[in-house]
Amino acid sequence: xxxxxxxxxxxxxxxxxxxxxxxxxxxxxxxxxxxxxxxxxxxxxxxxxxxxxxxxxxxxxxxxxxxxxxxxxxxxxxxxxxxxxxxxxxxxxxxxxxxxxxxxxxxxxxxxxxxxxxxxxxxxxxxxxxxxxxxxxxxxxxxxxxxxxxxxxxxxxxxxxxxxxxxxxxxxxxxxxxxxxxxxxxxxxxxxxxxxxxxxxxxxxxxxxxxxxxxxxxxxxxxxxxxxxxxxxxxxxxxxxxxxxxxxxxxxxxxxxxxxxxxxxxxxxxxxxxxxxxxxxxxxxxxxxxxxxxxxxxxxxxxxxxxxxxxxxxxxxxxxxxxxxxxxxxxxxxxx
Numbered sequence: 001x002x003x004x005x006x007x008x009x010x011x012x013x014x015x016x017x018x019x020x021x022x023x024x025x026x027x028x029x030x031x032x033x034x035x036x037x038x039x040x041x042x043x044x045x046x047x048x049x050x051x052x053x054x055x056x057x058x059x060x061x062x063x064x065x066x067x068x069x070x071x072x073x074x075x076x077x078x079x080x081x082x083x084x085x086x087x088x089x090x091x092x093x094x095x096x097x098x099x100x101x102x103x104x105x106x107x108x109x110x111x112x113x114x115x116x117x118x119x120x121x122x123x124x125x126x127x128x129x130x131x132x133x134x135x136x137x138x139x140x141x142x143x144x145x146x147x148x149x150x151x152x153x154x155x156x157x158x159x160x161x162x163x164x165x166x167x168x169x170x171x172x173x174x175x176x177x178x179x180x181x182x183x184x185x186x187x188x189x190x191x192x193x194x195x196x197x198x199x200x201x202x203x204x205x206x207x208x209x210x211x212x213x214x215x216x217x218x219x220x221x222x223x224x225x226x227x228x229x230x231x232x233x234x235x236x237x238x239x240x241x242x243x244x245x246x247x248x249x250x251x252x253x254x255x256x257x258x259x260x261x262x263x264x265x266x267x268x269x270x271x272x273x274x275x276x277x278x279x280x281x282x283x284x285x286x287x288x289x290x291x292x293x294x295x296x297x298x299x300x301x302x303x304x305x306x307x308x309x310x311x312x313x314x315x316x317x318x319x320x321x322x323x324x325x326x327x328x329x330x331x332x333x334x335x336x
Contacts, residue, residue: 044190056182057120058298060087065125065133087119129295135251154327166313183306234270261288276302
């Protein structure tokens, strides 16, 4: 299958597609079966991608390529031992909370999606580009804002990470595998695909074959998406991102979160492997935050048993009041 993407030349979509196809061929038993499988087609011509999809199986895969696999492709047997070992270790561990909090605010393991799920033996790392499997360094501006976030996060509510403020977890936060609430509901209507994330009950509405992006003066936290289909692959390009100084991102855990700059571009691909598997890739190009573009890839599995529940983020967000009031107490004690 040959995929060409003539529409978007300013982002490396072709590279993302090559990465997608190479992972399909290496980590799957039969590429011929994949290329022959075709999803149902809706009335408007879109392949039917609707349903509940879950990436919890990828939570045992490290973000970055471990040293032991640098410069080589591990065998399937090595990969199985590696991923299953990571999965078993976390399920048997006792977590005492963040920052040695001795259990204050900690969850027991059974609250996490991965505790009840099998790890997906898919790849040695989520990052597939650059080829060393490592997240590119932050730019000097990115480093400065990350350090500022760590130092000043609780100066005011406006400084707190956007997801903790119940505004948005961003595209990364919505689509990457995380501790819980990994189910994504995809719905389609003529000319649109909607991806609903349980976290913060976010809904991404993606126009299909809808022409140019919004005027560059109009920016949004999750960008302005435009999608089109290339065979069995949905390609989504997002531009017009709003500058957010403190937003969660892979490889920069809070409180040293990385910024999102207005010039960011993101390209996502959703490729049918079979009826119950999507190969997902996400490429970010944000030259003010990262020194070069980078790509993650992992599977989404159809999960008809998953149920999304209301995520009452603002209503239950006692942490905002507690963390800000706690910071004020610390300030008053320093002033004594």
